[in-house]
Amino acid sequence: MESMNLNDLLRNGNLKSTRHRIAILKILKESKLPLSAEDIFIRLRKDNVVISLSTVYRVLEILHDKEIVVRVSIPDDSRAVYELCGNEHHHHLLCIKCRKILPVEGCPLEEYEKLLEDRFGFTVKGHSLEVYGYCESCAGIK
Amino acid sequence: MESMNLNDLLRNGNLKSTRHRIAILKILKESKLPLSAEDIFIRLRKDNVVISLSTVYRVLEILHDKEIVVRVSIPDDSRAVYELCGNEHHHHLLCIKCRKILPVEGCPLEEYEKLLEDRFGFTVKGHSLEVYGYCESCAGIK
């Protein structure tokens, strides 16, 4: 699973392996930050991949359905952004001022999820957690 | 602050106290779940409050600017939903199947936020945390 290449990822979800899908997965794999459909579209163009924006949306949707990518929602931003699930679990610090996104490895929620399962009989499948505030450089200025 | 009534809340943010704003705050105060602009619009209609949807949006935006309400974003839902800040800090369990939202009091993140401040020099102002999975009734069926 960890060592799975991009083709396998697609086959594993019963998805045909196409040039476009591979290119999108490659971009997501190489990005340290979550990307929006349009971010990806622009990067594809730079790589001379001719594609339509709606295809990017369709691919992201299907990858999301197959749980190959996660959709992340950034507070006060109307665009959805996406990350490869393979890139291991982490969260983000969002600077309110400069809008920078800082990935933070690890997750403080394992215990909490167990507690929710015990206390509410809720079967946790995942969570979304984004922390916002002022990054180091903006903290002084505010 | 806790005992503040709706008029005071508005005045406190230098906002004029109008019939519409009071009505919106009242609905938010009485709701145990976060509501979208349209949810609020519909409830207002039921209460025979004649208002335009754009006013609802404008009021929510300004209440959000003044930090009188929080905007909550539900994974895989494109609509923004809102809650009164007064209703104390809590999180939500979202059922993937029946789409029910279950509020959960308390917050597991105090320590984590301190750690972020120490380790990254990041000044935390808030966070958004939603946990999704299957609620007790849906867990069996999946």
Place this chain on the structure above:
DNA sequence: ATACGTGCAAACAATTTGCACTAAG
């Protein structure tokens, strides 16, 4: 009296869809 609030219709941005064509298995 003045600045702020509101309705309405029109504009917008992000995303989705229908349909004819193309390519992967």
Place this chain on the structure above:
DNA sequence: CTTAGTGCAAATTGTTTGCACGTAT
């Protein structure tokens, strides 16, 4: 060959805005 993928343009959804009028302070 058959099913699934794609481009394009048009449609939809959620939200925002301009402007003329109304209302709280």
